[in-house]
Amino acid sequence: MSYLGDVLALTRKDLRVELRARDTLPAMLLFVLSTLVVFHFALPEGSGDHAAYGLLWVAIVFTALLGLARAWVAEQEHRVLDGLVLAPCDRSAIWLGKTLATLAFLLAAQAVALPAFVLFFAPLGWAALAGVLLANIGICAVGSLMAAMAAAGRARELLLPLLLLPLAIPLVVGGVGAAISPEGERYLLFLLLYDGVFAVLSWASFEYVVTE
Amino acid sequence: MIRARALEKRYGRKRALAPVDLDVARDAFLLVTGANGSGKTTLLRLLAGLLAPTRGSLEVSVARGRLGFLAHEPLVYRELTALENLDLYGRLYRVPERRERAGMLLERFGLWEARNERVASYSRGMAQRLALCRALLHEPDLLVLDEPYAALDEQGAALLDRELADLVTIRTIVVSTHDSARLEQLATSRLALA
Numbered sequence: 455m456s457y458l459g460d461v462l463a464l465t466r467k468d469l470r471v472e473l474r475a476r477d478t479l480p481a482m483l484l485f486v487l488s489t490l491v492v493f494h495f496a497l498p499e500g501s502g503d504h505a506a507y508g509l510l511w512v513a514i515v516f517t518a519l520l521g522l523a524r525a526w527v528a529e530q531e532h533r534v535l536d537g538l539v540l541a542p543c544d545r546s547a548i549w550l551g552k553t554l555a556t557l558a559f560l561l562a563a564q565a566v567a568l569p570a571f572v573l574f575f576a577p578l579g580w581a582a583l584a585g586v587l588l589a590n591i592g593i594c595a596v597g598s599l600m601a602a603m604a605a606a607g608r609a610r611e612l613l614l615p616l617l618l619l620p621l622a623i624p625l626v627v628g629g630v631g632a633a634i635s636p637e638g639e640r641y642l643l644f645l646l647l648y649d650g651v652f653a654v655l656s657w658a659s660f661e662y663v664v665t666e
Numbered sequence: 667m668i669r670a671r672a673l674e675k676r677y678g679r680k681r682a683l684a685p686v687d688l689d690v691a692r693d694a695f696l697l698v699t700g701a702n703g704s705g706k707t708t709l710l711r712l713l714a715g716l717l718a719p720t721r722g723s724l725e726v727s728v729a730r731g732r733l734g735f736l737a738h739e740p741l742v743y744r745e746l747t748a749l750e751n752l753d754l755y756g757r758l759y760r761v762p763e764r765r766e767r768a769g770m771l772l773e774r775f776g777l778w779e780a781r782n783e784r785v786a787s788y789s790r791g792m793a794q795r796l797a798l799c800r801a802l803l804h805e806p807d808l809l810v811l812d813e814p815y816a817a818l819d820e821q822g823a824a825l826l827d828r829e830l831a832d833l834v835t836i837r838t839i840v841v842s843t844h845d846s847a848r849l850e851q852l853a854t855s856r857l858a859l860a
Contacts (some may be wrong), residue, residue, distance in 0.1 A: 470746065537742070537755065
């Protein structure tokens with residue numbers, strides 16, 4: 455109960471900081487919308503829905519990357535992470551709080567982006583939407599850990615995409631597969647498995663990322 | 667409470683802290699002095715467990731969460747108010763009746779009127795006072811303070827003097843400072859880093 459309370463307090467803190475600073479979410483919204491507009495004009499006529507679903511995933515992954523790049527900025531300023539790491543709470547709660555907050559930002563960006571996608575490109579079925587939801591969880595779980603690792607390094611802006619993009623490939627495969635394959639459920643199961651495995655790995659390894 | 671033998675920290679070839687031996691008994695007051703770059707901050711971060719030694723041994727007999735650490739930076743969120751910051755830390759540090767404790771500290775350090783203002787609007791001195799509130803919030807057994815007088819005005823420094831004088835007999839305290847004369851009377855042991 456106390457663990458969950460810590461996670462919720464940390465998530466609430468991140469949402470409150472973002473609500474006041476407005477650093478991340480507006481940038482994510484603008485980015486995903488402008489990306490979809492560019493794709494709309496760049497995609498030749500008659501390209502079909504399959505190409506559009508692929509482009510949706512490019513937009514989603516890079517929007518998530520944008521949000522994750524700023525995920526630990528508040529903790530880096532004034533070295534707040536030192537204060538959190540010294541607290542007697544389970545350190546994985548810090549990761550989980552950050553993951554949930556990043557997930558909330560990504561969902562908020564998609565609440566605008568997905569209707570825009572339907573308007574510009576193609577309809578989204580339940581399997582495609584479930585794929586987006588499951589992939590979001592995976593991206594945010596792994597991404598929060600990778601962003602914490604990158605934040606500790608010197609070239610953090612360069613490091614995060616290098617760390618995250620290879621790990622995001624299975625999520626893109628699963629997300630696109632869920633949208634276009636007649637056997638979409640298999641891809642959803644694959645995404646569920648990815649989420650489970652990588653969430654546990656990230657949860658267990660966060661402590662080693664933030665301590666020497 | 668603290669025992670270090672040949673404790674050393676290096677970053678690659680650069681030596682951040684030359685080998686140092688250290689014994690600090692419970693309820694002692696250790697004053698750490700030294701020139702810029704002598705390793706005061708590195709030593710205090712090692713004691714806090716934020717760094718791992720490169721060589722030597724270090725034992726700090728304090729449970730995680732029973733240590734209060736004041737760094738060069740205030741370790742608080744700029745976009746949160748003083749009260750919100752202390753409430754978050756109070757929760758994570760398991761402080762009973764954290765709101766009352768936070769209110770009492772804010773009042774003691776002259777921040778009560780500014781409790782609902784964002785830290786981003788604070789002066790450096792106000793942020794330092796808030797950092798002291800944060801470090802003292804959970805009534806730590808070991809207090810590690812890195813240059814606590816930095817940015818404090820005379821009134822803030824006098825508040826800190828009083829606080830340390832109250833704590834000196836009931837807490838183990840390690841302080842690094844350039845203003846050693848100010849704490850000379852309270853110190854029970856001294857370490858001068860070269």
